[in-house]
Amino acid sequence: xxxxxxxxxxxxxxxxxxxxxxxxxxxxxxxxxxxxxxxxxxxxxxxxxxxxxxxxxxxxxxxxxxxxxxxxxxxxxxxxxxxxxxxxxxxxxxxxxxxxxxxxxxxxxxxxxxxxxxxxxxxxxxxxxxxxxxxxxxxxxxxxxxxxxxxxxxxxxxxxxxxxxxx
Amino acid sequence: xxxxxxxxxxxxxxxxxxxxxxxxxxxxxxxxxxxxxxxxxxxxxxxxxxxxxxxxxxxxxxxxxxxxxxxxxxxxxxxxxxxxxxxxxxxxxxxxxxxxxxxxxxxxxxxxxxxxxxxxxxxxxxxxxxxxxxxxxx
Numbered sequence: 001x002x003x004x005x006x007x008x009x010x011x012x013x014x015x016x017x018x019x020x021x022x023x024x025x026x027x028x029x030x031x032x033x034x035x036x037x038x039x040x041x042x043x044x045x046x047x048x049x050x051x052x053x054x055x056x057x058x059x060x061x062x063x064x065x066x067x068x069x070x071x072x073x074x075x076x077x078x079x080x081x082x083x084x085x086x087x088x089x090x091x092x093x094x095x096x097x098x099x100x101x102x103x104x105x106x107x108x109x110x111x112x113x114x115x116x117x118x119x120x121x122x123x124x125x126x127x128x129x130x131x132x133x134x135x136x137x138x139x140x141x142x143x144x145x146x147x148x149x150x151x152x153x154x155x156x157x158x159x160x161x162x163x164x165x166x167x
Numbered sequence: 168x169x170x171x172x173x174x175x176x177x178x179x180x181x182x183x184x185x186x187x188x189x190x191x192x193x194x195x196x197x198x199x200x201x202x203x204x205x206x207x208x209x210x211x212x213x214x215x216x217x218x219x220x221x222x223x224x225x226x227x228x229x230x231x232x233x234x235x236x237x238x239x240x241x242x243x244x245x246x247x248x249x250x251x252x253x254x255x256x257x258x259x260x261x262x263x264x265x266x267x268x269x270x271x272x273x274x275x276x277x278x279x280x281x282x283x284x285x286x287x288x289x290x291x292x293x294x295x296x297x298x299x300x301x302x303x304x305x
Contacts (some may be wrong), residue, residue, distance in 0.1 A: 015178060016244035017292050019215050023246070024273040024288070057245055132286070132296065133250065 020058050022050070023065065029071035031093035031139070036062065063159040064142050067095075069158040071107050078112055079119040079136060079138075085112045106142050106149055174210060176222030177251075180244045182209050185223040186276075188289050192268040195221070200283040223260075242290045252293045258299035260285040 024041040030161050037116045039062055054062045077083055083091070089100035089112075107128035144152075171260035179185035188210060190196040194209040196219045202208075205227065210220035225229075226239035242248065255261040256277045262285050266272060272295070283299040 011241055013237075013240040013244035016241055017180075017290075020246045020288075020292055022246060022270075132284075158225055 011053065015043075015045070015053060016057050018045065018049075019054055022054065022062070023058060026062070026066050026069060030066055030073055031091060033093075034062065034066050060142060063147070064145060067103070067107070067146065068140050068142050071104060074104060074112065074133060075108070075115060075119075075138050076135055077093075078116040084156075085116075101144060106146050107142065171190045172219060174220045174222050176292075177289075177293050178226050178248065179223045179266055179289065179293070180225070180240060180243065180289070182207055182223055182225050184290050185209075186211070188270075189221070189223065192265060192270050195207070211243050222235040246288065246292045246294050248293055251293060253295050255297055256301065258285055258297055261285075261297060 022042040025042050026034050026039070036047050036051055039054070040047045043054075044049055045053065051061060054065075058065060062067075070092045070122075074088050077088045077091065078085070085101075086097045089097050092100070094100035094103070101112060104115075108115065110118070177185075178220040186197065186200075190197060190212045195213055195274060198210040198212045200207070200209050206229070207225070209223045212220055223246050225242070226236040228236065228301045231239065262272065262276050265287065270287050271287060271290075276282075276283050285297045286294065287297065
């Protein structure tokens, strides 16, 4: 059996259902801190088992999944409210404007301010779609770690931050 | 009405558990519960919707081979099945009632865009959005 085939071995549906519970909890409160031990407790699995199983089930590590939800929410707030960007950063789980702005740009390719201006210019007609599905459509796809993305872009961007993101 | 959608099916991990959930916790009614060997055709209905049946089906032989059934069970447990929407008159009241009965809510009632909605899952992992749809005044 090749490595790729092994990566797609089946998972116990009962375990997956419990992992889904941890994912749901992050969805419901993405602004909160979700260390692995807290998530593992929600899923009733060991910490070591949790991170590996979650990634296998949902395609990305739990902390990176959380990051996509935070960015998604920040994008919605930038688009739909007039809240100051600092306020949005604090509401979506960051401790500082600097970290938020840097991470946001690394993930989406534009600054919070730029995104807000662009979204305002082109209003979408999405009123008939339930809000959560509209929101999901704005979720960023994070196939690589943010630190990796930064490394890849480091050559092109002179001011690429060196500090890894800690969530 | 004689034309239109008659049955829409969900995959569930355990039909007894699903029956208990949709009938006891959500207030649906059993429409058909027919067994043929290991196979069980089970549908429920919302009391206000007598023309639509919600099928509660187990991914199993002979409809699916064992490997496909396993894959489908995993997809359901990961919450990856398509979204379901339940319309209610009063989202907060329905939330209180259902939560007291042990329904697993993934989002408490929230007001957005002038409407209230909440999210819950059935025991198998199927995700429902519950939306308040006030009836037009008569």
